[in-house]
Amino acid sequence: MAEQADRARRESYLQAMQVDVWLARDRHAPGLPDSTADAGPAAPAARPSHGARSAHGGEREFASLEALGAAVADCHLCALADGRTQTVFGTGDPGARCMIIGEAPGAEEDRRGEPFVGRAGQLLNAMLRAIGLTREGVYIANIVKCRPPKNRDPKPEEMVACAPYLRCQIALVQPRVIVAVGRVAAQHLVGSTVPIGRMRGQSYVYENAEEGTRIPLVVTYHPAYLLRSPLEKRKAWQDLKRVRELLEACE
Numbered sequence: 001m002a003e004q005a006d007r008a009r010r011e012s013y014l015q016a017m018q019v020d021v022w023l024a025r026d027r028h029a030p031g032l033p034d035s036t037a038d039a040g041p042a043a044p045a046a047r048p049s050h051g052a053r054s055a056h057g058g059e060r061e062f063a064s065l066e067a068l069g070a071a072v073a074d075c076h077l078c079a080l081a082d083g084r085t086q087t088v089f090g091t092g093d094p095g096a097r098c099m100i101i102g103e104a105p106g107a108e109e110d111r112r113g114e115p116f117v118g119r120a121g122q123l124l125n126a127m128l129r130a131i132g133l134t135r136e137g138v139y140i141a142n143i144v145k146c147r148p149p150k151n152r153d154p155k156p157e158e159m160v161a162c163a164p165y166l167r168c169q170i171a172l173v174q175p176r177v178i179v180a181v182g183r184v185a186a187q188h189l190v191g192s193t194v195p196i197g198r199m200r201g202q203s204y205v206y207e208n209a210e211e212g213t214r215i216p217l218v219v220t221y222h223p224a225y226l227l228r229s230p231l232e233k234r235k236a237w238q239d240l241k242r243v244r245e246l247l248e249a250c251e
């Protein structure tokens with residue numbers, strides 16, 4: 001009964017994503033791994049069950065996301081600071097098992113100070129719900145915390161300047177799975193120039209040697225791209241199922 005309700009809920013979200021709901025293979029063989037995915041990356045370091053966490057962001061150590069967010073709000077390490085209304089740090093559950101990483105705030109995010117709040121954000125919310133997650137239950141951040149002018153891609157030097165903040169954010173949240181949405185985030189996190197169409201479907205691991213963490217990383221299309229290319233939602237659904245499998249594996 002609960003399984004039926006769960007299926008109905010998932011199907012209604014898939015419809016919200018405008019993905020056709022005739023995923024027979026998934027329904028009849030729920031444990032079947034994706035043919036596109038490798039056997040699976042190494043397990044991430046275990047999350048400590050108690051105690052204060054701290055992480056290095058550049059030269060400073062931050063004991064909390066609040067402290068890190070305050071430092072980000074004061075940041076002038078790159079030219080993007082000059083054009084921002086405010087920094088867009090991150091949102092969601094500070095102890096989330098799943099962390100979503102996009103590229104940079106857009107106009108709406110810059111105005112509201114929260115990542116993924118425009119149309120792309122609404123699709124992202126539907127994508128999350130399709131695998132039983134909520135916006136509030138994951139942690140959402142971007143590679144850079146300030147809006148690039150005219151929504152251009154962040155420049156390499158801007159991403160490098162912001163990287164310690166994201167590294168620190170990941171170390172504080174300690175997610176079990178990271179989802180890189182879009183080419184810019186995926187290439188930056190993986191350190192690759194491979195086109196996103198060839199990155200998705202592969203298994204990656206986000207590593208932070210200093211913190212001793214190895215976190216499975218799933219690459220998928222950016223929701224803004226999916227809004228322009230709805231036929232690709234089917235592939236994004238494959239990626240989301242991989243996220244769900246990884247989360248289930250670490251339950």
Ligand code: URA
Binds near residue numbers: 103105116
């Ligand atoms: N696109 C992103 O990559 N991040 C946002 O926060 C909004 C749109």
